[in-house]
Amino acid sequence: MTDYAIQQIVNALSAGSLYALMAVGLAMVFGILRLINFAHGDVMMVAAYLAAFCLGAGIPLEQTVVLMVIGTVVVGLLMERIAYRPIRGAPDVAMLLTSFAVGQILQNGTLLTTRLAGMPTLIAFPTPEALSGVISMGPIIVPKVNVVSFFAGIILLGLLTLFVTRTTLGLSMRAAAEDLNAAQLMGIKINRVVATAFAIAAGLAAVAGLLYAVQAGQINPYMGFTPVLKAFIAAVIGGFGSIAGAVVGGYVLGFLEVLVTALAGIADLLPQGSVPPEVRAFLAQWLPSALASYRDAVVFVVLIVVLLVRPQGIVGRRDAEDAL
């Protein structure tokens, strides 16, 4: 029982780290521009493809990570410069829809590129040796990539915290998130701050993309949609627009998902005689498949409930309510 619980906790922490890495990027950009960047998932997808190309070409993992992060940051910066800067300050929905268009361009651009290179739509991810296999400590067995995801998340989020609290650029970024116009009046160069936010978001998404691709084992041009939705939910649960909220939300969502899946085994945990045997049999038969297949739906129901009941999220302030 405890082994099972520990394994599930590791899974939750690993998933939570990936969600947090993605959600932080969404939250930073939203905090400054009020833009929900739905193309963020597609930036992650681009990173996974870059990693697959590099690894496929026999480049070692360390160099692959560097090349992938640089390539993805360039994509993020181009996206900001070409698509988002011209519509800065537009109505919220116009910016949201633009990010969908950007996502379409990234998805289909990748599709077109891979087609021209003669590759199929769905390709197996060339998992490097260092990330494959499992770590077993006695009876506890967890995939190595899950452990790496957890530590990568903690380390990168720690570095990010240092950046936004200890550097001038990081402080300008927080000032811009507080009040864009006031920050501009104080002489903060907004374009530089926004570009930095997009660059950091893309860099974190790149790492998340590599880890996500290793966990999934395969990549396709549309793989970014579900992660960005999850990251968005994480950010909303935590309190949208704040970095701390995104991190908290990411781990809460990770645990929530594992909890929903683990509920499937609840029939075995009920004490003997507490429920009629028919009910127990029904639960044992119906719950696992129902919860496994409806997991995404459950997560979205949670999102809608949070939006209605506590729109400022877990760590959000009351005045953040009209932020969205």
Add this chain to the structure above:
Amino acid sequence: MSGWRSAAGPLAVIGAVSVLLALLEASGQAFWQGLVINMGIFIILTVSLNLTSGFTGVFSLGQIGFMALGAYISAILTLPLHQKAAYLADLPSWLAGVHLDQELGPVPVGFLAATLIAAGIVSIVAWLVGWVLMRLSGHFVAVATLGFLVIVRVILFNADAFTRGSRTFSNVTSYTNLWWTAAWALLTVYVVWRIKRSSYGRDMFAQRGDRVAAQAIGIRIMEPRLLAFVLGAAFSAVAGSLYAHFITSFSPTVFYFDLTFRVITMLVLGGMGSVSGSVIGTVLIVTLAEGLRRIEDVTLWYGLSQIILAVIFIVVITVRREGLMGQNEVPLDRLFWPETWRRRGLPSAEAASDPDPPP
């Protein structure tokens, strides 16, 4: 304005469309007929999204979910008994005996009934969903309705007994033709156009402009929003029913984000708030998409058409955010009865000489 004159515009449109459809049908050009049916279905979708989102400013991304429900409900209802036994063997008994495939002479009344039932059920669902979600605004509502779309998709994938899950739902009778599509499209355009001119429509546009100000002067907020949401959903369900009986085989993957984005592109290009703009936007995008698809087929550069449409979307929203028409309409009476319009315009000539206030 007396009765016949106000009816003249719509009647002229119906007459003109009927003549064109008859010509198209007589020509026997299957490709063009298919393109026009496609256009008609997209016109219903764009105009109803315009009602839901363009009029009120409450942006819904869940519309294609309602379309999907409409498609599946009506397709299940019209499926003939022997098909049902073969394809949907696990259907509950109360539904397994229903087969709305009756025809009255040349008219498939069963199809009409199934479409109406689908629209009715979807209206109820939309009312329940809207009653909860229409309290939200801005980003919130867009994302919550996107959540609705995902939930519908998950349900469609998992309700195997009703939808065959991820397998293709096929053997739907091909009822949809030029006339059904045109009739429903004209009805949608007419109803939405009348709503725009009604007090409800003005309430919708008022809260789109400034919700707080509108509320402060006593304009209803929830009622018009809910009306727009439910009616938009009902017409989307009709579009779904037409689509199901046009394409005859489909799976839940169709009703997802690409389709949502396609309809939004048409709406934004035409102008949010303009009914005729939606029609124009739809015709332009459907034509362009068809042309691009042919280029894709020749060059095998799949993905190119989506890229070009997305670029067009970004250019429109950056350069001309109000779209082609803004909130304005193509003046029908000016098109069809120029002399009537000029005569009616005379008495107010002095008023018209005043400089127009900026829109």
